[in-house]
Amino acid sequence: MRLVILGPSHHPVVEPFAGGLERFTADLTRGLRMRGHHVELHALTGSDASIADRFHPMPRLPPLSDVASADPNLPEPQFMHDQFVYLAAMRDLVRRDDVDAVLNESLHQLPLAFGPVLDVPVLTTLHTPPFPWMELGAWLAADSGHFVAVSDALRAQWAGRVSSRVILNGVDPEPLPLSTGGPDLAWVGRLTPEKGADLAIRAAHRAGRGLRLAGPVSDPDWFDAVIRPMLGGTVRYLGPLAGPDVAALYGSSAATLVTPRWEEPFCLVAAESQMCGTPVAGIRRGGLPEVVTGPGGRLVDPGGDVTAGLAAAVDEAVRVDRAFVAAHARRTLHWNQMLDGYEQLLRELTDTWAARRMRRELA
Numbered sequence: 001m002r003l004v005i006l007g008p009s010h011h012p013v014v015e016p017f018a019g020g021l022e023r024f025t026a027d028l029t030r031g032l033r034m035r036g037h038h039v040e041l042h043a044l045t046g047s048d049a050s051i052a053d054r055f056h057p058m059p060r061l062p063p064l065s066d067v068a069s070a071d072p073n074l075p076e077p078q079f080m081h082d083q084f085v086y087l088a089a090m091r092d093l094v095r096r097d098d099v100d101a102v103l104n105e106s107l108h109q110l111p112l113a114f115g116p117v118l119d120v121p122v123l124t125t126l127h128t129p130p131f132p133w134m135e136l137g138a139w140l141a142a143d144s145g146h147f148v149a150v151s152d153a154l155r156a157q158w159a160g161r162v163s164s165r166v167i168l169n170g171v172d173p174e175p176l177p178l179s180t181g182g183p184d185l186a187w188v189g190r191l192t193p194e195k196g197a198d199l200a201i202r203a204a205h206r207a208g209r210g211l212r213l214a215g216p217v218s219d220p221d222w223f224d225a226v227i228r229p230m231l232g233g234t235v236r237y238l239g240p241l242a243g244p245d246v247a248a249l250y251g252s253s254a255a256t257l258v259t260p261r262w263e264e265p266f267c268l269v270a271a272e273s274q275m276c277g278t279p280v281a282g283i284r285r286g287g288l289p290e291v292v293t294g295p296g297g298r299l300v301d302p303g304g305d306v307t308a309g310l311a312a313a314v315d316e317a318v319r320v321d322r323a324f325v326a327a328h329a330r331r332t333l334h335w336n337q338m339l340d341g342y343e344q345l346l347r348e349l350t351d352t353w354a355a356r357r358m359r360r361e362l363a
Contacts, residue, residue, distance in 0.1 A: 001037045001038070001100040001101060001346060001350060002037070002038045002040075002098060002099050002100045003032060003037050003038065003039050003040070003099070003100060003101055003102075003103060003346070004039075004040045004041075004042070004093065004099050004101075004102045004103070005025065005028065005029050005039060005040065005041045005042065005052070005102075005103045005105060006042050006086070006089055006102065006103070006104045006105060006106050006111050007022075007025045007029075007041055007042055007043035007044075007047070007105055007106065008021050008022060008025060008043070008044075008105060008106055008107065009044065009058060009081065009082045009085050009086070009106060009108065010078070010082075011044065012043060012044040012045070012046035012047040012048075013025050013026050013029075013041070013043045013044070013047040013048060013051075014026075014046060014047050014048045015048070015242035015243055016216070016240040016241055016242035016246075017242075018190070018216050018218070019189075019190050019216075019218075020127075020169075020266070020267070020268040020269070021105065021107070021127055023268055024105070024125075024127070024150075024169055024268065025041075025043070025105045026048065026051055027170075027171075027172065027335060027338075028103065028105070028338075028339075028342065029041050029051045029052050030051045031172070031335055031338075031339045032339065032342070032343075033051065033052065033053060035339060035343065038053050038054075039052050039053050039054075040052055040053060040054040040055070040056060041054075041055055041056065042056040042058060042085075042089050043055070043056075043057070043058060044057070044058050045057045045058065045060075056089070056092075058085040058088070058089075059084065059085060059088050061077065061080055061081045061084050062084075082108055083110065086106060086108050086110035086111055087110060089111070090110060090111060090114040090117075090118075093118055094114075094117060094118065097119075099120050100120060100346075100350050101120050101121050101122075101123060101346050101349060101350055102115075102118065102120060102121070102122045102123070103123050103124075103125070103342075103346075104122055104123065104124040104125070105125055105127070107127065107128060107131070107134060108133070108134075108137070109133040109134055109136055109137030109140075110137065111124070111137070112124060112134070112137030112138050112140060112141040112145060113136075113137045113140040113141065115141050115144050115145060116140075116141065116142065116144040119353075119357070120350075120353060121144075121146055121346075121349040121350065121352075121353050122141070122144070122145065122146065123146045123147070123148065123342075123345065123346065123349060124138075124141075124145065124146065124147050124148070125147075125148045125150065126147055126148065126149045126150065126154055126155075126158055126162075126164055126265075127150060127265055127266075128154075128265060129154070129157045129158075129263060129265070130157060130158055130161055135161055138158075138161055138162050139161075145162060146345075146349055147162045147163065147164035147165070148164060148165055148166070148167050148341075148342070148345065149164040149165070149166050149167075150166075150167070150168065150169050150265050150266040150287065151166065151168065151265055151266050151286065151287025151290045151291075152166050152287070152290060153263065153265070153286045153287040153289075153290065154265045154266070154286070154287055157263070165341075165345060167338055167341035167342060167345070168266070168290065168291075168333065168337070168338065169266045169268055169271065169333075169338060170271075170333055170334055170335030170336065170337050170338030170339065171268065171271045171272055171275055171329075171333055171334070171335055172335045173275045173326075173329070173330050173334060173335075175243060175244070175247055176247050176250065176251075176272055176275035176276050177247070177251065177276065178251075178276060178277045178322065178323060178326040179248075179250070179251025179252065179276050179277060179278070179322075180251070180252075180322070181251070181252065181253060181254050181277065181278060181318075181322055182252040182253055182254060183209060183210065183254055184209055184210035184211060184212055184234075184252075184253055184254065185200070185204050185207070185209050185210065185211045185212070185253055185254060185255055185256070185257055185281075185314065186211075186212055186214070186249050186250055186253035186255070186256045186257070186273070186278070187200040187211060187212070187213045187214070187215075187256065187257045187258075187259070188213075188214045188215055188241075188246060188249065188250075188256065188269045188272075188273075189215045189258075189269055190215050190216055190218040191213075191215055191216065191217045191218055191219060191222075191223045191227060192218045192219045192222065193219065193222050193226075193261065194260065194261045194262045195215075195259065195260060195261070196259030196260055196261045196283070197213055197227055197259065198226050198227060198230065199257075199259040199261075199283075199306060199307060199310070200213070200257040200259045200310075201213075201227075201230045201235055202307040203257060203259070203281075203306075203307045203310035203311050203314070204234070204235065204257070205234075206307050206308060206310070206311035207310070207311035207314045207315065209234070209254065209314070210234035210235070210236075211234065211235045211236070211257070212236050212237075212238055212249060212253070213227075213235070213236070213237045213238065214237075214238045214239065214240065214241045214246060214249055215240055215241075216240045246272070247272075247276060250272060250273045250275075250276040250278045251276040251277070251278065253273075253278050254278070254314070254318045255278060255279050255280065255281050255297070255314050255317050255318055256269065256270070256273035256278050256279075256280050256281070256297075257280075257281055257282065257310060257314075258270050258280055258281070258282030258283065258288060258292075259282065259283055259306075259310070260282075260283055260285050260286065260288070262285070262286070263285050263286035263287075264285050264286040264287060264288050265286055265287050266286075266287045266290075266291060267282075267286075267287065267288050267291050270282060270288060270291045270292050270296075270297070271291055271329065271333045274292070274296045274297070274325050274326065274328070274329035274333065275326060275329045275330065275333070276326065277322030277323060277325045277326040278322070278325070279295070279296060279297040279298070279317035279318065279320055279322075279325050280292045280296060280297030280298075280299075280317065281297055281298055281299075281300075281310050281313035281314045281317050282297065282298075282299050282300075282310075282313075283299065283300060283301075283302050283306060283310070284299040284300060284301055284302065285302055291333065293328070293332060294328045294332075295320045295321075295324045295325050295328050296325055296328055296329060297313070297317045297325075298313035298314075298316045298317045299313065300312075300313050
């Protein structure tokens with residue numbers, strides 16, 4: 001199949017990834033291409049162009065005239081940029097007749113709203129709860145919209161708005177080898193309040209273990225006010241890590257803490273950690289119970305004394321044989337299962353659309 005992937009517009013799709021959305025987009029692009037599909041990627045300049053057969057850099061926002069710039073109702077630059085890049089992408093796709101399907105990995109309404117004008121199916125992966133603009137885009141897509149939810153918990157959040165098929169995110173185990181672990185704990189993710197790194201620090205202290213944090217500082221003010229004063233001693237911040245470095249962090253840790261303050265739609269960090277044999281101690285929210293199953297770790301309820309619960313979960317999780325953790329993750333979270341699911345759904349959609357075109361031509 002000839003596939004076009006619309007990537008996110010806030011961060012490039014390149015390691016070290018700014019978040020799970022960028023990581024997922026890279027894995028989906030690379031995986032479908034490895035399976036013999038022709039894959040094109042629309043993403044920001046600075047993305048890893050080598051993962052796609054053809055790379056379309058998102059255009060830069062052009063300068064506005066003095067009159068337009070002086071408009072008191074001028075939207076903020078990021079809003080203008082997002083509108084511009086997706087309008088440009090949809091304009092280009094309307095002109096093409098050599099595409100079989102579009103995979104929408106954006107968090108924007110325009111690919112949804114303009115999907116009905118394309119003569120190919122648009123398959124949108126739901127990565128977040130139904131934010132207002134996305135929900136309006138889904139409403140405008142109507143029956144022409146096709147959706148994948150990355151967990152059953154997320155599917156339930158979108159129920160009544162769209163019908164979606166659940167395909168759990170998958171992880172390529174090759175760069176995440178089974179490792180022997182170590183005494184300290186790991187935490188990986190964007191440094192923002194909703195990811196709860198401060199909860200992880202308190203839980204590590206309660207468990208009597210060191211903690212290494214890794215990830216981009218996405219909220220500098222919060223990081224400086226809350227996290228920076230908690231660093232030092234047994235708590236270290238390693239910065240954003242890529243590829244082998246993040247695998248080494250998981251592999252040399254006793255357990256990985258996952259501490260969301262929101263309904264985490266999936267959590268690739270939890271999947272990656274288990275691939276290395278490192279169990280997860282986390283908060284039972286959103287799709288995390290679908291990612292951390294069996295010997296993969298222990299989850300605690302979000303109410304009550306969460307830090308005490310996480311410390312106890314660490315003590316339980318580290319007793320499991322790491323080989324069992326890794327083997328279970330490879331059975332349940334392998335990216336081959338994810339790619340199988342997307343390929344099957346894409347075949348169904350392209351077959352349906354081909355039959356629709358044939359009926360239209362014969363009418």
